[in-house]
Amino acid sequence: MQVLAWLWQKKHQHADIADVVWSGMIVVNGIVIFTLATGDIFHRAIILLIPVAWYLRLFWHLVERYDLSKEDGRYAYLRSYWDKNTQANFLMFFIGQGLIISLFSFPAWVLANNIDDFGLWDLVGLFVVGISYLGVWLSDRQLRLFKKNKTNKGKVCDVGLWKYSRHPNYFFEWTHWFAYPLLTIGNELQWLMWIYPMIMLVFLLKLTGIPFNEQQNLRSKGDAYRDYQEHTNKFFIGPRKTKHS
Known part of the structure; x- marks a missing residue:
């Protein structure tokens, strides 16, 4: 699927398909895991909530905003930056995305094969998923409504x-990964599940998420975004900073 997505990108010179396929294939992986897993009914069924419903929401959100006439600024910048080796680099990028999809589908496999009975920690895990889902949905909705208002064109979204x-959407994407270790407490691989929130944090802060987003915002919004950076937390939700003089 990643190679097919790369071919689509090559034909249309439009790499936004990478995000669509990323979320869609995690949904497919979740359905396959649900079908093949041998865990108890609760831990198998929860796969239909995470990752299936979780990433199905993201998949649909990305499909709705997909615009073949305009490539996302992040990918447009990479296309310009890579210049002559563009397609070779994009191929490696797409294949790398496929490997990451497999990496982040593994916790769902562990969860779906958990045979422990429903307990208190499962309830806590469901609560974490619920809060995280609400946070991501609200973040995306606030940003979408802000962008829909034509008077906000070129401005920085600093509402809600x-x-x-x-990056409140990334923050709540991160918090939902704590559900996996909570839902697998007692499983022999439960210790491994605690590593995933840390891996996701590194990805978001240092690799695929926030760095590209911040760079693009600085290119497109300039000083307005620099001002926003001065008084707004980068990732963790918290009080606004006092602006430096």
Whole structure:
């Protein structure tokens, strides 16, 4: 699927398909895991909530905003930056995405094969998923409504949750990964599940998420975004900073 997505990108000179396929294939992986797993009914069924419903929401959100006439600024910049080796680099990028999809599908496999009975920690895990889902949905909705208002064109979204974090959607994407270790307490691989929130944090802060997003915002919004950076937390939701003089 990643190679097919790369071929689509090559034909249309439009790499946004990478995000669509990323979320869609995690949904497919979740359905396959649900079908093949041998865990108890609760831990198998929860796969239909995470990752299936979780990433199905993201998949649909990305499909809705997909615009073949305009490539996302992140990918447009990479296309310009890579220049002559563009397609070779994009191929490696797409294949790398496929490997990451497999990496982040593994916790679902562990969860779906958990044979422990429903307990208190499962309830806590469901609560974490619920809060995280609400946070991501609200963040995306606030940003979408802000962008729909034509008077906000070129401005920085600093309303709602975006007033307290420059990336509240990424923050709640991160918090939902704590559900996996909570839902697998007692499993022999449960210790491994605690590593995943840390891996996701590194990805978001240092690799695929926030760095590209911040760079693109600085290119497109300039000083307005620099001002936003000065008084708004980068990732964790919290009080606004006092602006430096």
